[in-house]
Amino acid sequence: MKQIQLKQVSKRFGDVEVIPPLDLEIEDGEFVVFVGPSGCGKSTLLRLIAGLEDVTSGAVIINGEDATGIPPARRSLAMVFQSYALYPHMSVRKNIAFPLRMAGLGKAEQNRRVEDAANVLNLTEYLDRRPGQLSGGQRQRVAIGRAIVREPTAFLFDEPLSNLDAALRVGMRLEISELHKRLATTMIYVTHDQVEAMTMADKIVVLQRGVIEQIGSPLELYRNPQNIFVAGFIGSPRMNLLEGSEAAAHNAHTIGIRPEHISISTDKGDWEGVVGVTEHLGSDTFFHVSCPAFTNPLTVRAGGDVDLSYGTKIFLTPDKAHLHRFDDKGLRLT
């Protein structure tokens, strides 16, 4: 069932059109990630769904009803903000209970639901503290707790992990994914981090300058990027994008090859190159190889045990089956 639909939704701020008219459908229970570089309009799109911004034109349909003119308070959506946006003057308990209090639930029911949420999020022992006395990760949990207690139609996350340190981010990422599996509620998640998008999403929406570049599952986007932007944005390290005679040889303007689809040899191969900087990750090693044939160095993945010193002459061979071809407009060639 289509739970949230955007029909020809657009947004202008004064003379600037941040989102040209677009259509989007989100299924019930889906985990959808809006991803794109900063300023691509992903947060604005989320805020249009939330009702925190008014659409310039088009309609926002939630649960089959036109919600375009309905204020955020009555859209039955819950949102988790980047800054957590907790109420500093209320205890954790009151913070989590606030949406229930607004919904007019009885004290006993409020308490029961708050305790349940606190249990799920390991917040039980912090219930009587103020947000100021909590760490970043705990504050983020409270913000999530405040979102889940009211059992909304969908959760909206606006870059919820960007204020956390790297280790905590990985942990919270898992917790949010776990939460999604358990609640089976629709989640819309905004991030600029393609790793978050790849690891969490059922469906990724890649945005650039307010335009949807591609929609698909993480692996669909990874394997079949529809254009150069998606090809370069999804995947870490980035796909190698090559132009010139090598691309022309494949009847394309640009060809793309992922680091793991290039094999290394010390005696023979298609492209000759010199090893530059090496990044050892333990499980994998990434070599940045300068080839005279290309302007930019190529990134190549090898096993964790491969060791080549700086300046070593090597040969690279791309796996032709995994070559991506793009035309001069940057669109995929089939």
Added chain:
Amino acid sequence: MARATSNRQKLITSIIAWAAAIVIFFPILWIIVLSFKAEGDAIRTPLGVLTSSWTLDSYAVVQDRSDYLKHFFNSVIVAVGSTLLGILVAVPAAWSMAFVPSKRTRGILMWMLSTKMLPAVGVLYPIYLLFIQLGILDSRTGLVIVLMLINLPIIVWMLYTYFREIPAEILEAARMDGAGMRAELLYVLTPMAIPGIASTMLLNVILAWNEAFWTLNLTAAKAAPLTAFIASYSSPEGLFYAKLSAASVMAIAPILVMGWFSQKQLVRGLTFGAVK
């Protein structure tokens, strides 16, 4: 070496700060000293003043000659009344300017502030005439209104800067949590703004308490607050130093005590936003 320099710097800074504080406080201290002297001793050389005997006579005379309590109550009503009225008007104004700013918000704020640059005496005549026509000359109602109006720009500015510090995301979170306009103001914004509102009120009470231009010009006997009480002891000949000092001490004591107890709140309110 570096440490020695920094210690010396600290010492110099301390001395300068203390010197400035003493210079600022000295007149008040001297008034307190003079108030405990006989009228004849009060006009002697500073050394003579300090070595002469101490007495409570001036206080007794002042208390005897004029009705301190009446002036005191007038001051309280005018200061508190103008503050409450000012807050009532300024909170919605500052609120809308902070959270729903328009293109003209900045201009309106500057325009409001610019009224404070005008010499008050410039509008004395029209206001005096207005007061006569409205029949509120020498009335507490009139004073409350005029003091509220002259301090309004400051109240609005203070509240505006304070509200601006409240992150908009928290208000949006409240909206997402199902809070309507009323609940948002009542449960989220107001509790968060209380320290700011309190500092603003404190400052305004002090400003209104000390205001001397309008209170002296628009009152005679009925509504005269403590400023008029002090003024009644000043004479061109300067013969009543001790009594004038006693009256001054009695007038400033309540506000000094209040300021002393609330200084933490006051400093916090005044420097809010500056340190962030």
